[in-house]
Amino acid sequence: MRMFNSKLWLGAASLAICLAPVASHAAAVAGGQVSGQVNVNGVVTASCSGSIAGTIQLGELDGANGQLDPSFTTNTTHGNTVQASVICNSNAPTVTISATRLDDGVTPPDPATYTSTVDYTARIDIATATPGTFTATYPTAGAGGPQSPGTAIGAALSAAPNNITISVTSLVAVAKVLTAGSYSGVISVTISPS
Amino acid sequence: MKLHSLLCTASILVALPVAASAAPGDVTGQVDVAGHVTGACAVITGNGTSSTFTGAIDLGELANPNGKLNTTLTGGPVTFTVVCNTTKPSISLSATSLVGVTTPPDATYTNVVGYTAHLGVVETSGSESFSAVSANGVPTATTSTLANPLSGSANNINVSVDTLTSNGGTLTSGAYGTPGGSGGIIAVTISPT
Numbered sequence: 001m002r003m004f005n006s007k008l009w010l011g012a013a014s015l016a017i018c019l020a021p022v023a024s025h026a027a028a029v030a031g032g033q034v035s036g037q038v039n040v041n042g043v044v045t046a047s048c049s050g051s052i053a054g055t056i057q058l059g060e061l062d063g064a065n066g067q068l069d070p071s072f073t074t075n076t077t078h079g080n081t082v083q084a085s086v087i088c089n090s091n092a093p094t095v096t097i098s099a100t101r102l103d104d105g106v107t108p109p110d111p112a113t114y115t116s117t118v119d120y121t122a123r124i125d126i127a128t129a130t131p132g133t134f135t136a137t138y139p140t141a142g143a144g145g146p147q148s149p150g151t152a153i154g155a156a157l158s159a160a161p162n163n164i165t166i167s168v169t170s171l172v173a174v175a176k177v178l179t180a181g182s183y184s185g186v187i188s189v190t191i192s193p194s
Numbered sequence: 195m196k197l198h199s200l201l202c203t204a205s206i207l208v209a210l211p212v213a214a215s216a217a218p219g220d221v222t223g224q225v226d227v228a229g230h231v232t233g234a235c236a237v238i239t240g241n242g243t244s245s246t247f248t249g250a251i252d253l254g255e256l257a258n259p260n261g262k263l264n265t266t267l268t269g270g271p272v273t274f275t276v277v278c279n280t281t282k283p284s285i286s287l288s289a290t291s292l293v294g295v296t297t298p299p300d301a302t303y304t305n306v307v308g309y310t311a312h313l314g315v316v317e318t319s320g321s322e323s324f325s326a327v328s329a330n331g332v333p334t335a336t337t338s339t340l341a342n343p344l345s346g347s348a349n350n351i352n353v354s355v356d357t358l359t360s361n362g363g364t365l366t367s368g369a370y371g372t373p374g375g376s377g378g379i380i381a382v383t384i385s386p387t
Contacts, residue, residue, distance in 0.1 A: 045219060052223020061229040064236055064243040066277045082225045102229055109281050110318035113346025120227070166225045177346060180233035180279045180386065187225040190216050 046090040046193035048157075054082030056168050056187075061102075061118060062178045068118060072171035075121075083162040090193040093157055094150035097124050098188050101140040102171075104181030116179045119172040122187040125165040127158035140185070141172050150192055157191075164191075233386035235278040238348070247274040251355050251380075256292075256307060261364040263307060270354030271314065278386050281343050286383040287313045288335040289328035293377040296366035304363035306330050307370060309355045311380045316350040317342035330377065344384075353380055 058079040063069035072078050099122035108114035119141035126134045134153045157163055166187060216222050236243040251269035258264045294305030313324045319342045326336040344350055371378025 047219030048221040050221050052221065052225065055226040055228055058227065058229035060232060062231045062234070062279065065238060066234065066236055066279045079227075079229075084223060086221050088221075099227070102227060104231065106281070109343040110346060113318065114279070114343065118229070122225075122227075168227055177277050177279050178231045179281070180231045183229040183231065185227040187227060189223045189225070191221045192217065193219045 044089060046088075048086055048088035048090075048093060048191050048193050050084060050086030050164075050191075052082075052084040052086065052164060052166070052189050052191075054084075054166070056080055056082055056166070058102075058168065058171075058183075061171075061183060066177035067175065068171060068173045068178060070173060072120075073173050075170050077123075077167040077169060078120075078171065079168055081165050081167040084164040084166070085161045086157060086164050086191050087159065088157045088191065088193050091156045092194050093153050094192045094194065095124060095126060095134075095136050095153055096150040096190040096192070097122055097136050097138045099138050099140050100185045102183040102185040104179060104183045106179040106181050108176075108179060113177060114179050115174055115176040116181070118178070118183060120168050120185070121170040123167045123169055124189055125167070126153055126191075127160060127163040128153060128155035129158050130155045131158060137169075138187075139170070150190070164189075231279055233278075233280045235276055235280075235283060235344075235384050235386050238275040238277060247276070247351075247382075249274070249353065251353070253292075253355065253358075256358070256370060257365045262362065263358055263360040263365055265358045265360075267358050268354065268356040270312075271352035272354075273349035274351040274353075275348045276344060276351050276384050277346065278344050278384065280386040282339050282387060283344055284337065284339045284385045284387060285313060285315065285324060286335045286337045286385070287311060287324050287326045287381070288333040289326050289380045290333055290377040291328040291330040292370040293330065293375050294366050294370045295368035295375040298363065298366055302363050303366050304361045305366045305368075305370070305375070306360065306377075307365070308359040310357040312354045312356070313382055314352040314354070315340060316345040316347060318345050326380075328377075333381075335381075351382075351384070353382065355380075 056079045102118040104116050106116045108116050122138045124136050136151050237247045249272035253267050253269045289311035292307040308328045311326050315322050369375045
């Protein structure tokens, strides 16, 4: 009998522990009924979505003397821009931009006279929710590899369409004749949630 | 069990597009930058450029004291600076004979003087020379593709004249070549290809 009482006591203790979380409901629970609660959880993983692609056409690069047309050297947009819509669900996204110089793949016959590459500055403008615009640039001249680990944009992205604009500015003139051919370069962009 | 497998399959299918990203949740993109340089040649004129060049070679007195052509005369060179952005420019050279303003009174006279025009081209490696014999009428052009690109140095094109010829008659007096007479034109074309 004494042992029976001990088990009963433990059973009462367990009941007390179980009831504790629902103490606030205790008053509403009628005798003989059971009450409980279910916690609902979820998670939103920090991420960005969207697509960035396109081509910036600069057109004819050389001027009358065969060298880079001086009009390309200004710190303004040359050729068309490429716009994209990117959504990030974080308040602290980052952007990484890198670019390769324009090259027509022709070996300059005389490096002192001719060149087959043109450096420029790749630029990305990001509309933020601030509102405002965050700008990052990447000059191909002397550059190696992407910006690392990524530049903080400093604000959430704007939710407006075409909140990303990529452009080319400030082509670098050298006193050499550009070899004839098709010039191409690549701007690479990564937008991360943090 | 089948439901679980189905859910896994669906998850993989959804996840695949993200595989191209640098990291999960990143957006990566690529923008191509394109431009072009059309093959072309230009004449450098001081700080400017032109599509043409002109010059003059004055041979002076053409006749010896005996009235016959002085065949030892030479003229030039006159020099120009031309740039081409291609690796294999080509040239064309032709010349018209000097024609005097006075018509010969008979066969013992002449007002036509022939010559050989020379075109010298300084290239990135060495130089080349081309020649064309003048014609009294429509000349035959000498054409060629250069062995190398044009040098970027100044005065990389030169034109000269030598080897004057005639029919051996007495030269009529007056101006020869253009203006004054006629002919005496050396035509040079340098093309990017």
